[in-house]
Amino acid sequence: MTMNRRTFLGTTSLAAAAAVLGDGARRPARADKPVNFSGWVFKPDTVKDYVDYFNKKHGGQVKYDAVPWATYHPTMETRAMAGEIVDVMYCNSANRERWVDNGLIRALDDLPGMDELKKKMAPGNLEAARSRDGSKVVGLPYFTSIFILIYNEPMLQQAGIKAPAKTWDELVEHSAKLKRDKVSDTPYLPNWNNSGSGTMPQLLSDCHSEGATVFDAKNRVIVDQEPGAARAMERWQKVYKDGLVNPEVLTKTSSTDTHRLFWTGRYAYHTNHSYYLRTIAGEPENSKLAPKKAKMAMYPGNGQTHMFTEWYTINAKTKVLDDAWKFAKFLGGNQNGDWYVQRQWCLIAGLDNAYPEMYDNPEIVASYDKWIDLKLLREQYKKGRPNNAFKEPWFSEWDSKAIAIVHNMIRGTATVPKGLKELAALQKSLV
C-alpha cells in the first residue's frame, strides 16, 4: 500500500481515535508469542486445567477461550474473517471440510511425530481424519462418539419389564405401558435437541439401526428412498404424538442440556452419546440414577449407530506453528509419550477414544467400570457406522438446516414422505 496524503490522514485519524478508545492498549506486547486456543463449552474448567498444566510443565503460553457450543462454528468463522488468528481450534466433523476448503486450517502430515500418531489411531478414526480427497490428515482426534441406548433399570423393574428393549417396537411398547401405568409421564428421552450434536446424529443412528442408508456412495442424500428411514421417522412421529417424549427436548440447545433431564429418574429410556452415561450413572451428587442404576444396552434394531469424531485443528495462518503443533499434539495425541489429555478425557468425562491403546490402561478400564459395561461399549463401538458425507462442502449447512425439517416431521407439521423429500431437496439446493 503506497502511502499518500489521504491515506496518511485517514490512518492517523483512525489511530488517534483508536488511541482514545484504548484499542491499542489491549494488544499483547510483541515479545511474547502466545498460542491462542478456542473450543466450545464442554467442561471448560477441565480444559483450563490442561492448559495450565501444559503452560507450567511444558513452558507454553497458551491462552484459552471457550465459546458457546450452539454458536461455536459461526463465531470461529467470523473471527477468522475478521483477521484474527486462533492457532489451535476445536472443530466438529460437520464443519471441518468447510474449514479445509476455505483455507482456515492446515494439513498436519508434514509435522514431526504425525506419522506415529497415524499408526496409533484406530483405522476408522484415521480414515475420518483425512480430507475429502484422502490426501492429507487435517485434524487430531479430540474424542470419538457413538450413540448408545441407556435405560433406567429400577423403573423397568418396577414396571415388571425384565430386559431392556431389543427392538424399536419393543421400546415403544414399553414406553406406552409405562405411561399407561403412570410410572412415567414421558418414558422415552431421545436426543432431539436443537444443536448439531442432537437431532441429526440421532436421526443417522436410528436410520442406521433400521438398516437405512442416508447417503449414497457419492454422498448424496437418499434418505427419501429408504424404507428404514421412513420407519424411523414414522416412529418418531408416533412417540411424539402419543406423548411418550417430553417435547421440551426440542428446545434444548445441547446434548449436555438434554441428558440432564435423565438425571431426574423420571424417564425409562434415553438415547445419547455414550459419555453422558458417565454423569447419569456415575455422579450421585447430580443424578438420581447413580451409581449404576442407569445402564447401557445394545442399540435397538440391528445395533448400528452413528459414529463420528471431533477434532483439534491448526490454523493455516498460524505464526507460531511449532508451539501450536506442540500444544495440539499434547491435546490430540501425546507429549513425549504421555497421553495426558486423551487419558484425562477418558477418566474425567468418559469420552470414547480414537486410540485403542487407551483401553489397555488399567486405570482407564477401572474408571469405565464404575459407570458402564466397557465390553459392551467396545462391542457397540464396532457397530458404529461413520459416514463420509461430512467431508462434503455442503454438509455443515445441510446438517444445520435439516434440524428444522426433522423437527417438523417429529411434530407432525410435515408428513414423513414430504419431510424426507425436503431433506434430499435441501442437499441438492446446496450443491
Added chain:
Amino acid sequence: MPAGRARYRGGNYRRRSAGSALVLYATVAAVALWLIAPFAWLFVTSVSYQKHLLARPFTLVPPEVTLDNYRMVLGLVRFHAEGQAGKILASMWNSLVVAGVVTVVNLAVGTTAGYAYARFRFPLKMVSLFALLFTRMLPTIVLVPAFFIVFRALGLQNTLTGLVIAYCSFTLPFTVWIMKAYFETIPADLDKSALVDGCNRWQAYRRVVLPVSGPGLVAGGAFTFMLCWNEFVVAQILNTRPGTTTLPPVIAGMNGQINIDYSVIAASGFLGALPAVLLVLIFQKYMVQGLTAGSVKG
C-alpha cells in the same frame, strides 16, 4: 386555570366513589405488578441459589439469600465457569466506553443539526429531513454486512472504534430528530433578541439557546447512551475476539450454557441492566419530555 387542574387534564378530577376508587387502585396495582414484577424476580433469582429455584413446591421468597452469584460474576470467588463469568466486568467497561463516546459524538454533531432544522429554512431541508426519517426506520442489520467487510479492510473489526462508528448509524438520526423537536419548544424570540443584540447566528446558538437546552441535551444524551448500552446484534457480529465485545453479547453467551446456573446469569443480567435503568429513572423527566416532544410532533 389553576395549576393542579392543568396537570391532571383529561382525568377524573371529581371525588370518586369508594367503589370506583377500589377498581382504580386494583387496576393500578395490576399495572404496577405487570411492569415491575418480572424485573424484581430477576433480582430475586440473582440472590438465590439455583437449587432453591428448582425446588418444588415453589416459593416466592427464597429460603436463603446469597450474594455468591454476584461474587462469581465480579470474579471475587473461584468457580468452575469463571472463564465465562469473568468476562462480565471487562465487557461492561467496553460498553461504558462505547456508549459514552457515541453519546458525546451524537451531542456534538447532532445538536447543531437539530438546531438548524428547527430554525432555518434552506434548500433541500425537506428532502434531507425525509432521508433522516428513513435512516431512523432503517433495519440496522442491513448495514452490518457492509460494516463487516469495510471494517475488515480497515482493521476496525474487534475494536471499540468500529463499534462507535457502527452505533452512530442508528443513534445519530434519532439525536438530530429529538434535538430538532426540543429546539422547536424553545421560543424563536429568544434567538431573535440575541440577534438584535448583535450576536451572529452561531453566537446566538452557542451563548443563548444552548445554555437553556439542558433538558433536551440530557434527554438526547441519555437516550443515545441507553440505545448503545443495550445494543446486541451489531456487537455480537463485529466484535468476536475475546475481550473486545460489550456486555449484551457476553450475557447472551452465558445464557443457556449448561455449566452456569441461571442464578449466576441472572446476577450478570441484573448488574448489566442497572446502569441503563438508573440513568433513565434519574433523567426520566427530561427523557419523557424530550422523547414525547420528539415523537408527538413527528
Added chain:
Amino acid sequence: MKLRESALAWLFVGPALLCIGLVVVFPLAYSLWLSFTDVNLLRATGPAVELWGMRVPLFHWIGAKNYLQTLADPLYWDSLWRTLYFVGAFVAEATLVGLGMALVLNERFAGRPLMRSLLLVPWSLSRIVVGLLWIGILDFEFGALNGMLLRAGLVDGAISFFKEGWSALNVLISVYMWNQAPFASLLFLAGMQSISEDLYAAAEVDGAGYWRRLWYVTLPALRPIVFLVLVLATVNGFLMLDLIYVLTMGGPGYDTTTVSWHGFKTSFTFFKFGPGTAILYTLTALCLLLTVVYHKLVLARFEPEA
C-alpha cells in the same frame, strides 16, 4: 440574507449529514451492491476499489440472482407470512396495552409519579436481559410461573411455553410487547395531557359517562398519536432480532423464524452475504414504504409547517 442563511444552515447540518452519509448511506449502498454479487467471505479475493488507500472488495456482479433465489425459496415466504402475523399481533398488543396503561396512569391517584417511573423500567432494559428475565419466569424447570401454577394446583405438569411453534411465537410477541408497550403509553400520556379540559367538561354536562367520554373525546383527540404508535410499532416489529436470539433461535422447526431472523442466519451463520443482504433488503424496502406512509399520514397531516 436568505442565501447567507441557507449557507449557514448547511454549515450547521453539514457535519451530521456527512457522518450519516458515511455511516449509513455508504454502508447501505454497499450492502445493496453486495445483494447483487456472489460475495463469499470465506474464500476469494475478487475485484476491489481503493478508498482512501484502503482496499474494499467488490465481488462479482451476478444480477438479480440472489433476489430470484430468495423469492423462489418457500422458507422466505413462510417467514414473510409469519412476520406479518408477528407484526400484526405485536402492533395490536402494544397499542392496546399501551393505551390501556396510559388511561390508567392518566387517572388521579396517590403515587402517580412513581407509577410513571415504573413505566420506564421494562423499556430501558436490553432485550437480552428482557429475554433472560422472562426465561426465569417461563422456563420449564425453574420458571416462576410454572412454579406458581403447580403450587396452586392449576396444572398437573409444568407448561412448556416454547415447545410448540404457535405458543412460542405468541410468547415471543407478548414478551416483546412487555418491553415496548410502555413507550406507547408515554406517547399516549403526552397526547392525553394536551387534550383541552373544556372538552371533558362539556361532555360531562351532556351526561357522558367514562366510556362515552373515552370514545367521543379522548380517542379522536389521540388520533395522530395512534398513527405514530402504529407506525413505530410496525417498524420495530419488522426489525426484532435480539429476543429471538435469546428465546427461540427461530425454532422449534422454523416456527419463530421471521424475515429478519432468516436474513440474519443466512448472512451470519452460513456467511452467504449475497442472499443474506437480498433478504434484508426486502425488509429495507418495506421500511422505506412505511416511512412514506408515516410521512404522508402523520407529518404532512398534523404538522402544517412541514
